[in-house]
Amino acid sequence: MRLPTFIKGVHPNDYKHFTCTKLIETLPLPDHVFISLQQHIGAPCTVVVEKGQEIKTGQVVGSSDAYVSSPVHSSITGKVKDIGTFVHPVGGKVQMVYIQRTADEDQWELMPAISDWQSASIDRLNQRVRAAGIVGLGGAAFPTHVKLAPPKDKTIDSFILNGCECEPFLTADHRAMVEQTDKILAGMAIIMKILGVKDGFIGIENNKPDAIETMRAAVRQGEYNFKVVSLQVKYPQGAEKMLIQSVLKRQVPTGGLPMDVGTVVNNIGTAIAVANAVITGKALVERIVTVTGDGINEPKNVLARIGTPFQDILNHCGGLKEEAIQVFMGGPMMGMAQYNLQVPIVKATSGIVCTAEKGQPAERAMPCIRCGTCVSACPMFLLPTRIARLSEMGHTAESEDLGIMNCIECGSCSFVCPSQIPLVQWIRLGKLQVGEMKRKEKEAA
């Protein structure tokens, strides 16, 4: 039987063999952490601690009153050494709180556990999700409490837990599904209670048979009514809109959100964070990170405190090989190459990929040969080559007509392009142009 999937997409080699069988290791407490005040989509936090202040694990260091925002917490027990701008893994410098560890053991500042969450009010649970600083841990880092409180006029009837992990190399969610199954299911049950939905699906790509097996067994044992769906291996299976198409056969309208088709999608990591926040009262201070690639000596899955510098994590994994060339945050398809290994991991860091071979981009892109490969790869049914050309020429209005704003920047087009044209970068530039055009129109009106 053919497994369910979405239309178009690409088949990169998955390279998961480096770490897919490695148990999650807890990283020793880092000596210092850099807590970025901008780890989510939305308004950045303002600092609520002072320089020199003693601080406990789980204590809030930055918060914001804006609705689309999420507080950040200290991930170690220590002293605030500095508040300043440091290099962020997504590029540029942002304000961060530099904390030096003073205690060998964590002194937790816990929120009261909500052990009777089955009977707790929805508001109380969603407040907790917000207070714990939970954002989408799949990579986009959208504040979860916003996702879990859809507008009143939208009826949500199904929830999908995203266990696809379609990015090559990454195995953090895979290992979590095998090792922390109960926590994931508990987190999923809490999320579904907050949303008030009955139908729960867990979408897992077919290249993780052990995860599918374990999850199915746990669902049966725990008497949950979730459905574990085995999906075809294809990139970007884990993108929200693709996943909804694969699992529910629903198509999110152009420019719409998953909630427009009555669905909410959350990542495995997010479910674990929700379970931790509600059942134990722990804020989001750690996450599972896959350290992998042929440029690292001991590829591993590690449970790392947020704010730990890349270098510390790489050292724990035996350090970089001499022939290592590139270090990415995130997977190779959507990740960012790093130039400074002192950058801290943030909530959205799902992996650190170190490559030894020269990566995809050529020194110089060659001319488009109009083969149309990008068009048959684009899961959003766009015309990448045409849009890229329009944004190169500055034809902003036309590229908007062709739906440039619907691009999810998955990188499928750049991946398949035989001329190695950096299509996604052109499209990003085009999106900036469209944004500027909209702003000018608004000013003129």
Place this chain on the structure above:
Amino acid sequence: MISSILISMASMGGMGLLFSAGLAVANKKFYVAEDPRITAVMEELPRANCGGCGYPGCANFAENVVSGTALANGCPVNTADGTETIARIMGVDVETGERLIARVICRGGDYETAKKGTYHGIMSCTAAHLMGGGDRLCDYGCIGYGECVDVCPFDAMYMNENHLPVVIEDKCTGCGNCADVCPRDVIEMHPESHKLFIMCKNEDAPKEARQTCIKACIGCGICIRAVEEGEIVLEDNLARINYDKYGRVPVIPTEKCAPGSFVTFGEEESAEAAA
């Protein structure tokens, strides 16, 4: 043989006469009276269609001047003479402002700044800025892919071999296209009388700035101590000249500045431009 030549000449000539008669009639009948001042104003404009005035082109600007929706001195590129002539055509008095010149406030070329790595993407500053900012380590300075040179309609800029843009002062008309396109706001428009510049935008702490670029202003304050209070101030680890009080006449020895980010204009830059 002769007859076919004659026939074709007669038919072509006849058709030519017929159509010219038609055109002559159309010219009289459909004549649109255009304000002659539009052409006169147009003649005084640089006609480079740079867009510095905010209108799509020189012709459109001229129409707007004549209809009164644009000011006679609205063209930032025009010479003082040109603006005066336009004012005379329109019968208004205008103050001709001081000439503006684009200044590249960064000296961090390929020789001076440290490198992050290799940049493989699109050779456009804005695109590079979106994706982590090119290969130079400095997050504030020139990216060096020459988008400003590409948009200059007057050929008044070029990239030197150090991959820094150079403004040819004599050719710069002050339209501001380069300053608009620069994603890092490295290019500033300054009146001609501003002669002193702190050629750096790096707001990092001194140590970090120094590691990033040997020409970075480290905020040591030596220039501040050499002038009267308030003439140069220190903000965000950068010395900033208060042009209301200072900077029009180069009096302090700029060689005291250790990194060499304090520059008097009109010496080496123009020498380089001439070369």
